[in-house]
Amino acid sequence: MNYRQFVLSQSIIFMASSMIFPFYVLLLRNIGDSYSQFGWAYGLFALTSALAYPVIGKWADQFGDRALLLFYSLAMSVILLLFPLVTSVWQVYVLQIVMGILGAVQKNTEKAALTRRTDKKQAGADMGRYHFWTSIAAAGAIIVTGYLVDFLTIATIFYVASLLYAVSGFIMWQKKKSIL
Amino acid sequence: MKAGLFICVYGVLFAASFYTYNQFYSNPTVEDAGRLLPAQVKEIAQADGEETLKEIVKQANRTGSRLTIAGMQHSQGGQTYYPGAVMIDMKPFNQVIDFQPEKKVITVQSGATWDDIQKHVNPYGLAVKVMQSQNIFTIGGSLSVNVHGRDIRHESLIDTVQSFRLLKPDGTIIRVSRTENADLFPYVIGGYGLFGIILDVTLSLTDDELYQKNTKEFDYSEYSDYFQKEVKENPAVKMHLARLSVAPSSFLREMYVTDYVTVEDQQLLKDYETLKKERIVALPKFFLGLSRYSGWGKDAFWDIQKQYMLEDNGSYESRNNVMRSETDFMAYESGTKTEVLQEYFLPVNEFADYIDDLRRVLEKEDEFNLLNITIRYVEKSDQAVLSYAKEDMFALVLLINQGRSEEEVKKSKAVIRKMIDVTLDHQGSYYLPYYSYPSKEQLETAYPRIDEFFRKKQQFDPDLRFTNHFYEEYNE
Numbered sequence: 001m002n003y004r005q006f007v008l009s010q011s012i013i014f015m016a017s018s019m020i021f022p023f024y025v026l027l028l029r030n031i032g033d034s035y036s037q038f039g040w041a042y043g044l045f046a047l048t049s050a051l052a053y054p055v056i057g058k059w060a061d062q063f064g065d066r067a068l069l070l071f072y073s074l075a076m077s078v079i080l081l082l083f084p085l086v087t088s089v090w091q092v093y094v095l096q097i098v099m100g101i102l103g104a105v106q107k108n109t110e111k112a113a114l115t116r117r118t119d120k121k122q123a124g125a126d127m128g129r130y131h132f133w134t135s136i137a138a139a140g141a142i143i144v145t146g147y148l149v150d151f152l153t154i155a156t157i158f159y160v161a162s163l164l165y166a167v168s169g170f171i172m173w174q175k176k177k178s179i180l
Numbered sequence: 181m182k183a184g185l186f187i188c189v190y191g192v193l194f195a196a197s198f199y200t201y202n203q204f205y206s207n208p209t210v211e212d213a214g215r216l217l218p219a220q221v222k223e224i225a226q227a228d229g230e231e232t233l234k235e236i237v238k239q240a241n242r243t244g245s246r247l248t249i250a251g252m253q254h255s256q257g258g259q260t261y262y263p264g265a266v267m268i269d270m271k272p273f274n275q276v277i278d279f280q281p282e283k284k285v286i287t288v289q290s291g292a293t294w295d296d297i298q299k300h301v302n303p304y305g306l307a308v309k310v311m312q313s314q315n316i317f318t319i320g321g322s323l324s325v326n327v328h329g330r331d332i333r334h335e336s337l338i339d340t341v342q343s344f345r346l347l348k349p350d351g352t353i354i355r356v357s358r359t360e361n362a363d364l365f366p367y368v369i370g371g372y373g374l375f376g377i378i379l380d381v382t383l384s385l386t387d388d389e390l391y392q393k394n395t396k397e398f399d400y401s402e403y404s405d406y407f408q409k410e411v412k413e414n415p416a417v418k419m420h421l422a423r424l425s426v427a428p429s430s431f432l433r434e435m436y437v438t439d440y441v442t443v444e445d446q447q448l449l450k451d452y453e454t455l456k457k458e459r460i461v462a463l464p465k466f467f468l469g470l471s472r473y474s475g476w477g478k479d480a481f482w483d484i485q486k487q488y489m490l491e492d493n494g495s496y497e498s499r500n501n502v503m504r505s506e507t508d509f510m511a512y513e514s515g516t517k518t519e520v521l522q523e524y525f526l527p528v529n530e531f532a533d534y535i536d537d538l539r540r541v542l543e544k545e546d547e548f549n550l551l552n553i554t555i556r557y558v559e560k561s562d563q564a565v566l567s568y569a570k571e572d573m574f575a576l577v578l579l580i581n582q583g584r585s586e587e588e589v590k591k592s593k594a595v596i597r598k599m600i601d602v603t604l605d606h607q608g609s610y611y612l613p614y615y616s617y618p619s620k621e622q623l624e625t626a627y628p629r630i631d632e633f634f635r636k637k638q639q640f641d642p643d644l645r646f647t648n649h650f651y652e653e654y655n656e
Contacts, residue, residue, distance in 0.1 A: 013360065074186060074190075077190060078190065078193060081193050081194055081196075081197035082197070084197060084198075084233040085197060085200055085201060149243065150239075150243050153222075155201055158196070159197075159198065162194065163194075166190055169186075173183050
């Protein structure tokens with residue numbers, strides 16, 4: 001995995017995740033309808049992430065960042081296929097728990113990979129560039145998604161996001177000379 | 181290699197998810213009481229408030245969605261939905277907004293049912309002027325089909341409406357009455373939901389009264405005369421209902437009528453004013469069931485029904501209770517068959533000749549399973565553009581059991597078109613909330629102002645934001 005690959009795949013992941021998260025609430029609104037259910041859905045997500053971090057940290061050092069990021073992308077692409085089929089709140093909770101674990105994989109490994117690469121002297125500038133590209137992708141995705149949901153259905157965004165995750169996985173899968 | 185495997189697995193999962201979603205989740209399938217037009221709609225939107233309704237219309241204008249409006253969905257020709265359109269379920273929008281007993285006026289949201297109104301006004305000794313014989317329907321739905329009922333003194337529903345508020349296709353709200361935006365009044369009432377969403381309605385009420393049931397047996401040839409002399413000319417008779425035999429042994433000949441006559445001593449009302457509940461319906465349900473399957477069953481059902489009504493002669497019932505008659509026994513569940521309604525209007529003095537002609541048509545149709553005919557009366561009411569009572573008319577409601585297959589629908593269509601031709605030959609008309617059996621020519625004969633109606637719709641709603649099966653079928 002080279003740095004270009006890494007930034008490109010992470011940008012696509014950001015794009016996909018920013019498609020889902022703001023609009024995910026719409027799905028919850030169709031299924032559940034109380035604020036406490038929102039609270040639980042996101043609380044479970046954060047809680048499972050928290051519990052997963054220490055383990056995942058060790059795995060990253062053991063299996064390598066690429067393997068974990070690849071696993072994350074592919075797993076997300078599959079999990080998202082379940083979202084359009086959700087009909088009750090408990091299913092949302094289960095998905096949130098799985099997404100919590102996967103989210104932790106992504107966050108932790110992304111940071112680890114960046115740290116491993118970054119030259120300490122210009123870490124600030126590097127991070128700035130990295131965040132610029134990933135955030136641009138995210139911003140574009142959020143705006144476009146709004147239209148997608150309006151004109152199509154909420155299910156469309158899950159399918160599109162799933163495809164994006166799959167693409168990001170394939171970008172990482174390609175063997176390129178590693179500089180990470 | 182591994183990547184190829186993943187692509188395969190992912191491809192299969194993606195296809196499976198997408199297929200399942202499209203098949204079962206994406207577009208809810210709806211149908212109305214006719215059960216002949218199942219359709220996949222884009223979405224069912226709950227009308228849980230005025231703001232929600234405004235938002236639904238606004239959003240539809242942004243996204244280009246079409247809208248349809250549904251109450252209890254007892255219309256039978258898809259008047260409440262259309263494939264791919266958003267169906268607005270008005271049932272949650274059912275509050276009583278204002279009630280002034282001393283002025284005999286009530287304002288309700290259009291998703292409220294007649295039962296909601298009856299429960300609200302009965303303690304004040306008030307009653308609805310015009311509604312269907314059953315009380316399960318929403319006010320908005322009833323207005324959109326401009327109903328009539330057993331009452332013979334208050335014309336159609338439109339005559340009891342003082343005003344209503346309309347959420348227009350552009351998302352703004354106006355008040356419509358005979359003085360305010362008056363040009364819309366006769367279009368929206370009897371407008372089949374094509375002009376926007378009726379939000380709330382102000383109706384005038386009348387006093388609850390005690391009636392005595394006066395039931396007699398007749399030959400059909402004597403009915404017109406009896407009605408003109410004994411019913412219409414007698415101001416004490418407030419409601420009227422008749423039933424014509426569909427039993428083979430007395431087919432379209434025997435009938436019985438029930439007049440509801442104001443009782444002189446209205447002090448007695450307090451003993452009868454409690455609203456009745458739906459009773460145990462096993463027995464009529466059983467006999468109706470028998471009559472579905474055989475001529476013998478129809479004979480038995482007719483005899484028992486008639487005997488029951490004649491024995492009930494002389495009993496008392498409050499106006500509110502007359503207007504909440506049983507419906508549960510008619511509930512019918514069958515995979516392959518359904519029960520559809522037809523309603524024909526014809527001038528009072530045409531009755532006997534008309535029935536003779538109708539009998540001639542139906543006697544040749546052995547397979548046509550006609551289960552019931554009830555007759556009521558509507559005074560001339562030409563306020564609505566799609567008005568069915570061009571003069572004082574009898575209204576015959578026919579209940580027909582038929583298959584749901586394409587072929588069965590075709591067979592029914594052939595017979596029903598013949599019946600409508602007979603009706604039109606006698607200067608009659610037919611009621612629009614049912615399945616689209618009638619031809620466009622029949623529609624134009626029965627409703628000479630139909631083109632004007634469609635033109636106004638297109639002018640008022642140029643983007644065709646609101647639609648339904650009826651509009652799409654007949655507007656061309």
